[in-house]
Amino acid sequence: MGNLFKIAFRNLLRYKRRTLLTASLVTIGVVFVLLFISISGSFKNMMVGQMTDSMLGHLEVHRKGYLASIDNLPLNLNLKPQAYQKLEGILKKQPEVEAFSPRIKFGGMFSTFVETTNIRLNGVYPDLELRAVPLLPTRLTNGTKKTLEKGEIWIPELMSKSMKVNLGDTVVVIATNKDGSVNGKQFKVAGVLESVTGPGGRDGYIHIEDAMETLRMEEMEVSEVALRLKNFGQLNPFSEKLERLLSGEVNKEGKPIYEVHTWEKLSPFYNIARMIDLMAFFIKLMLIAVVLVSIMNVMIMAVYERIREIGTIAAIGTLPGKILSMFVLEGLFLGTMGALAGDLIGLIIILILNRVGITFDFGRETGLVLSTTIGPMDVVIISLIVIFISVVASLQPAYKASRMEPIKALRHV
Amino acid sequence: MGLVVAENITKIYSVVATKVSKDYQAGEIAIRALNEVSFEIDPASFVSFVGPSGSGKTTLLNLIGCLDKPTEGKLMVAGTDVLHLDRKQSASFRGNNLGFIFQDFNLLPVLTVFENIEYPLLMVQNIPGGERKKRILTLLEAVGMIEQKNKYPDQISGGQKQRVAIARALVTNPKLVLADEPTANLDHKTAFLVLESMKKMRNEFQTTFIFSTHDQKIVGEAEIVFTLEDGELTGKQVKGGKKNG
Helix, strand or coil: CHHHHHHHHHHHHHCHHHHHHHHHHHHHHHHHHHHHHHHHHHHHHHHHHHHHHHHHCCEEEEECCCHHHHHHCCHHHCECHHHHHHHHHHHHCCCCEEEEEEEEEEEEEEECCCCEEEEEEEEECHHHHHHHCCCHHHHECCCCCCCCCCCEEEEEHHHHHHCCCCCCCEEEEEEECCCCCEEEEEEEEEEEECCCCCCCCCCEEEEHHHHHHHCCCCCCCECEEEEEECCHHHHHHHHHHHHHHHHCCECCCCCECEEEEEHHHHCCHHHHHHHHHHHHHHHHHHHHHHHHHHHHHHHHHHHHHCHHHHHHHHHCCCCHHHHHHHHHHHHHHHHHHHHHHHHHHHHHHHHHHHHHCEEEEECCEEEEEECCCCCHHHHHHHHHHHHHHHHHHHHHHHHHHHCCCHHHHHHCC | CCCCCCCCCCCCCCEEEEEEEEEEEECCEEEEEEEEEEEEECCCCEEEEECCCCCCHHHHHHHHCCCCCCCEEEEEECCEEHHHCCHHHHHHHHHHHEEEECCCCCCCCCCCHHHHHHHHHHHHHCCCHHHHHHHHHHHHHHCCCHHHCCCCHHHCCHHHHHHHHHHHHHCCCCCEEEEECCCCCCCHHHHHHHHHHHHHHHHHHCCEEEEEECCHHHHCCCCEEEEEECCEEEEEEECCCCEEC
């Protein structure tokens, strides 16, 4: 085997310029794919992270039918106290769950005594909410304290600007409860939240007990429970597990009480994320095509140029399998060299991009700094694809070489 | 009381050809390159097939070398009926029983002199390292190429290349070495030196050498000369013996 490696390697060195050109083509392909995967993947992860860690949570549990009417924030579709307690009991037993936070979501009027507008609010336990969505405080504009007390409100930045509301101002929130009675409550503005893309990205926050008071709720009826998992990678298996666990809980009519949704079902950004994945897939396909065509072309040339040599080694008794291996190894070396060089150059460029910092705007968010990263598995997978395709591309010319009649090959001029 | 031992002694020839014919198809025309050729070659012979271009020398050498198959007839090489060997068996048979010397030397350009000789031992016969080195050095010494063992083919002369080719052909201890016009690309002086090397190898290793040539000056070096004309064997001359045909 060592001799096969030696011959294959020396044959590549025989045509240095051609080898260099082909390997360079593979290298460039690998670099582009790594950069694309790195930038698009980092963008996707950043946006997903921002949404899940500062707003949605990894997944949410609602009362069955709530999500279909979420735009109206229907109070009559909140979870009853008993249902929430049951859910709380189940969630506390799940080792995958890092934290969960009950929320009362409702719409109301927001008044500065001068101007009035509508507002969507989340009533939360601040300590639970900050454990379930730990990046929420990062959305608070500078100079504000990072906790929420009773009687305080965090308002969206757009509202703060348009209504000219500043920190420490007193405002009134007026809301109608599920029975139709209207109530109002005064709040002190304790924070201004930067907007994020997605549903709830421009909602305000108050303490859950204030929400209950505003809505004249005697017992807590939560609109949703946001969950954070210890391992984001466990999202889908855990979602399925939770669905199974909750499917047994039915109401008097025998219908399920709960519905479980991952962030993917809650955010339209999931479609963008899928598009990014699809584009990455097509970019990989293009890489495969580039590697396949370039390596096959070189190997066909290599076989054609060495017909007499193939005849000689076949005549002196080299078995067809060894001749095939010799050419396949050449393709393997070409692919491996190209892939390794591409990995190295790609990683260096990613490192430089990180140092320089890519900024971009997304929706209303401006000046987002992208931290480009790529997982070791992505690098390994891309390299293995390139190497595998190089071998596949070499197979046809190698097979042709191995099947050559020595007598005809020796006569070749 | 006397002891009587009866023995059936069957002579083992290097090559036995019985009415061997070979046809080629050139478009719609069938060309008979060899026509019912029959001969035997003893082990350790130094044999030459001579004849003008197109007489069938190369075709016959290809058949003996299991690179091609006869259309008709029977051909035994080193005691094996080579007619029914498949592709893989043919390759294996060639690797273990035959050595080849080509007109254009056909050394692998990416391998050194040493590595070229080593190639069949490594890639065909899987001989262990120590034994391999011993055999190669013995042959390099015998063909006078020990000083050039680390040179690549493009760094040595034509005569030297052919001597390396002889060493490569002999390194597997073949029963038979086939050389198609081995001196065609060499000047006369070098050609004689190469033939001398071949004869020396024959004497040393008792290997049968069969070569083809159309050079009458070279023919004189062979001990047995078969003459081919238009695909037919027209004569056999044994040096110092009678002329048949």
